[in-house]
Amino acid sequence: MLPIFDLSLQFNGYPIKEAKAELQKIVALTSSEKEHFIENKKKEIVEFHLKNNPFYQELVGTKSYTNWNDLPVLNKQNLQQPLSQRLSKGYTLKNVYVGKTSGSSGNPFIFARDKFTHALFWASSAYRFGWYDINLNSSYQARFYGVPLDFMGYQKEKLKDLLGNRLRFPIFNLSDDVLEKMLEKFKHKKFDYINGYTSSIVLFAKFLKQKNIVLKDLCPSLKACVVTSEMLFEGDKILLETQLGIPIINEYGASELDLIAFQNTQDEWQVNAETLFVEILDDNDVVLPYGQEGRIVVTSLFNKAHPFIRYDIGDIGILDEKSTLQKPILKKLIGRTNDVAILPSGKKSPGLTFYYITKSIIEDDGNVKEFTIKQIKMDTFEIEYVSETILSAAQIQKIEQAIALYLEPNLKFSYSQKEVLKRNKRGKLKQFTSMV
Incomplete structure (x- = not known):
C-alpha cells in the first residue's frame, strides 16, 4: 500500500x-x-x-x-x-x-x-x-471521535479520514440502535485498531458486555x-x-x-x-x-x-x-487544575474524586451507562446519568455515605436521569464541572 x-x-x-x-x-x-x-x-x-x-x-x-x-x-x-x-x-x-x-x-x-x-x-x-x-x-482505524457539523468542517474531516485510512463512528448519539450499527461494521470490516475518546469506547464495551460479545472474536484483525x-x-x-x-x-x-x-x-x-x-x-x-x-x-x-x-x-x-x-x-x-471542587470546610478536592467514588457504587449492576457531576454551589452537586431504570434510594444513600466518608458530610445532591448526556462540539464528555 x-x-x-x-x-x-x-x-x-x-x-x-x-x-x-x-x-x-x-x-x-x-x-x-x-x-x-x-x-x-x-x-x-x-x-x-x-x-x-x-x-x-x-x-x-x-x-x-x-x-x-x-x-x-x-x-x-x-x-x-x-x-x-x-x-x-x-x-x-x-x-x-x-x-x-x-x-x-x-x-x-x-x-x-x-x-x-x-x-x-x-x-x-x-x-x-x-x-x-x-x-x-x-x-485501518475504527475512529470514535466527534466531527464538525458545518459543511466545510465535515468535508475536511472526511478527507482526513480517507487519507488516514480510518472509518469514523458518530459519537454524539450512542443509543443502542447506533451501537448495533457500529457492531455490524466490525463484523464486516478488517479494522487493525480502535482510537478515540475513552467515554465513547467504554459505552460501546458496556453494550458488548450486555450482548456477551468479545469484539476480537467478531473482528480478528484487531x-x-x-x-x-x-x-x-x-x-x-x-x-x-x-x-x-x-x-x-x-x-x-x-x-x-x-x-x-x-x-x-x-x-x-x-x-x-x-x-x-x-x-x-x-x-x-x-x-x-x-x-x-x-x-x-x-x-x-x-x-x-x-x-x-x-x-x-x-x-x-x-x-x-x-x-x-x-x-x-x-x-x-x-x-x-480547573476541575477542583472547593468544599464548605475549605477543603480542595479534585472533582474526579466525586466521580470515582460515585462510579464505583452506581455501576455495580450495569444499570447506569454514563454520568457527569456538576458543582452548582459550594455544598450542592448535580448528578446527571443515563440508565435503564432510575437510581434507587439505596444506591443514592450508598453514594452519599461514601462521599461523606471520603470527602466531608452534609453535601447536597440532586439526581437527574437523562436519555443522553451533553458533550462538547468535539464529542468529549466532561465528567466533572465546577460552577463555583
Missing part, C-alpha cells in the same frame, strides 16, 4: 521523511547522550525565542537568561491574544501549521507549529503506535485500542480489555504540543522525552521531585514558530520515582 498519509504530509510542505530520520537519531541516543541532547535543546529553544519572538521577550522581561528555573511559567491566559502577535520573526500564518485547542480547560486558543515540528508531531505518533505494530499509513482525551479508570480498562479482547493503550496528549505520554509494552505510561521536556511544579513554580503531585508543565523542544516553554497545560499529575531524564514515567494523571 502507498504511504498515502506520509505523502499527503509531504505534499503539504511537512517534511515527514526528515522528521522520522531525526526522531530515530534521538531514539538511538545513549542515556548520557540523551541527557546532553535535552539540555542543549532546552537552551537552544529559549535562546531562539528570546532573540526572535517579541511575545516571549515581553513575557520573560529580558533577552537573556542564566537559570532555567527562573524562566516564567507560560499559561493559557497568556496565549489568548491574536496568533499573529505570538509568532516568531520569519513565521506568518501562511508558512506554519495552525490549530485550535479543544477548550476543555475553559481557555481555548489558536496555536502554531513550524512545519518541521508538525512533521515531528506525526513522526512521534507513528513511532509510538509502531510499538503495537500499528502503521499510520496502512493500518490489534489494539488507543483511548485518549478523557480519564481512563482502572475498572474501565479491565472492562475494555475483557470486551474488546485486545491491549488497551492509554494516550495522554495535547493538540498544541504532541503526545505527552503513551503506554508502552511494559505497561508503563512513558513520557515523550524526544520532542518534549516535562516538569512537575508546585503552586509556587518550584520543581517537585519524582513521586510528588503537582502541575504538569511542558516545553516543546523544537517549535520555533511559537514558544511553548515551561507551559502549564492545566493538568495535575505525578512522575514515577523510577523516572529518569531520558525515560520519565507518568505515574498518575489526576485531572485538570
Whole structure:
C-alpha cells in the first residue's frame, strides 16, 4: 500500500521523511547522550525565542537568561491574544501549521507549529503506535471521535479520514440502535485498531458486555485500542480489555504540543522525552521531585514558530520515582487544575474524586451507562446519568455515605436521569464541572 498519509504530509510542505530520520537519531541516543541532547535543546529553544519572538521577550522581561528555573511559567491566559502577535520573526500564518485547542480547560486558543515540528508531531505518533505494530499509513482505524457539523468542517474531516485510512463512528448519539450499527461494521470490516475518546469506547464495551460479545472474536484483525482525551479508570480498562479482547493503550496528549505520554509494552505510561521536556511544579513554580503531585508543565523542544516553554497545560499529575531524564514515567494523571471542587470546610478536592467514588457504587449492576457531576454551589452537586431504570434510594444513600466518608458530610445532591448526556462540539464528555 502507498504511504498515502506520509505523502499527503509531504505534499503539504511537512517534511515527514526528515522528521522520522531525526526522531530515530534521538531514539538511538545513549542515556548520557540523551541527557546532553535535552539540555542543549532546552537552551537552544529559549535562546531562539528570546532573540526572535517579541511575545516571549515581553513575557520573560529580558533577552537573556542564566537559570532555567527562573524562566516564567507560560499559561493559557497568556496565549489568548491574536496568533499573529505570538509568532516568531520569519513565521506568518501562511508558512506554519495552525490549530485550535479543544477548550476543555475553559481557555481555548489558536496555536502554531513550524512545519518541521508538525512533521515531528506525526513522526512521534507513528513511532509510538509502531510499538503495537500499528502503521499510520496502512493500518485501518475504527475512529470514535466527534466531527464538525458545518459543511466545510465535515468535508475536511472526511478527507482526513480517507487519507488516514480510518472509518469514523458518530459519537454524539450512542443509543443502542447506533451501537448495533457500529457492531455490524466490525463484523464486516478488517479494522487493525480502535482510537478515540475513552467515554465513547467504554459505552460501546458496556453494550458488548450486555450482548456477551468479545469484539476480537467478531473482528480478528484487531490489534489494539488507543483511548485518549478523557480519564481512563482502572475498572474501565479491565472492562475494555475483557470486551474488546485486545491491549488497551492509554494516550495522554495535547493538540498544541504532541503526545505527552503513551503506554508502552511494559505497561508503563512513558513520557515523550524526544520532542518534549516535562516538569512537575508546585503552586509556587518550584520543581517537585519524582513521586510528588503537582502541575504538569511542558516545553516543546523544537517549535520555533511559537514558544511553548515551561507551559502549564492545566493538568495535575505525578512522575514515577523510577523516572529518569531520558525515560520519565507518568505515574498518575489526576485531572485538570480547573476541575477542583472547593468544599464548605475549605477543603480542595479534585472533582474526579466525586466521580470515582460515585462510579464505583452506581455501576455495580450495569444499570447506569454514563454520568457527569456538576458543582452548582459550594455544598450542592448535580448528578446527571443515563440508565435503564432510575437510581434507587439505596444506591443514592450508598453514594452519599461514601462521599461523606471520603470527602466531608452534609453535601447536597440532586439526581437527574437523562436519555443522553451533553458533550462538547468535539464529542468529549466532561465528567466533572465546577460552577463555583
